[in-house]
């Protein structure tokens with residue numbers, strides 16, 4: 001990474017830790033990262049790795065070029081309002097990873113006229129296999145866009161969207177997406193056990209198959225639908241499984257789940273954005 005801005009993660013929970021872990025594994029200097037939370041002892045491991053830890057959000061904001069808001073959406077208004085004065089004084093780039101909280105609300109809570117990126121990351125950022133959607137408000141400079149992209153690319157794929165509502169679609173695909181794959185893995189492990197494998201063997205085979213399928217899809221020049229057809233021998237075993245999944249509505253189930261996810265992001269914007 002050519003430039004290494006100082007980052008302050010406001011909230012050092014699951015998502016922030018995944019991004020911080022990915023950054024550190026990728027060589028980002030721990031001394032350039034601040035993490036905040038409600039209790040210092042919960043962040044002792046981060047301090048041990050060389051990060052700055054504090055319960056004082058304003059101190060972290062004052063030290064940072066980029067402030068990453070990573071608290072739960074339900075408390076974001078209170079947290080943002082409590083740091084508005086130092087944000088206005090210091091003018092860092094603000095990056096919010098909160099699902100369903102609009103730029104408009106954040107701008108208001110932080111005192112107006114701020115450079116703001118909304119980012120929808122996912123937890124595989126921890127192993128540098130993350131996927132993030134990014135949206136910038138007009139106040140974000142070209143340099144700040146580049147800095148944000150560099151930070152998020154250090155944890156995996158980072159894609160810009162040009163309309164804010166598309167972040168709800170990103171949430172439905174990749175923000176929440178790891179949970180869908182984990183559920184499929186859980187189901188495959190359970191079914192493998194039921195068919196007689198040990199839990200350990202079912203787990204190893206399931207995870208390696210997920211990895212192999214994802215890597216193959218990434219490297220292939222044909223779409224996943226064609227790769228799927230290539231596994232299905234006519235009147236063979238896979239065909240029976242796929243026919244059963246389709247007859248029982250798997251594509252519609254996934255469509256419904258992702259629609260519910262996106263709807264929830266929109267509802268959160270209304271509920272929490274005032």
Ligand SMILES: NC(=O)C1=CN([C@@H]2O[C@H](COP(=O)(O)OP(=O)(O)OC[C@H]3O[C@@H](n4cnc5c(N)ncnc54)[C@H](OP(=O)(O)O)[C@@H]3O)[C@@H](O)[C@H]2O)C=CC1
Nearest residue numbers: 011012013014015037038039070071072073097098099121
């Ligand atoms: N988890 C995921 O897969 C994804 C999450 N997100 C977004 O990331 C954000 C965080 O989610 P997630 O990491 O799962 O949640 P967590 O609950 O794991 O993390 C939130 C953290 O915020 C801390 N916190 C609470 N109050 C304050 C405060 N006043 N000042 C500073 N820190 C505080 C909490 O610390 P303490 O425990 O001490 O209270 C906690 O560690 C959410 O907005 C979510 O929408 C986005 C994409 C994916």
Ligand SMILES: O=C(O)[C@@H]1CCC=N1
Nearest residue numbers: 098099171175176177
């Ligand atoms: O479930 C949530 O609300 C967060 C946002 C995307 C993934 N986790």
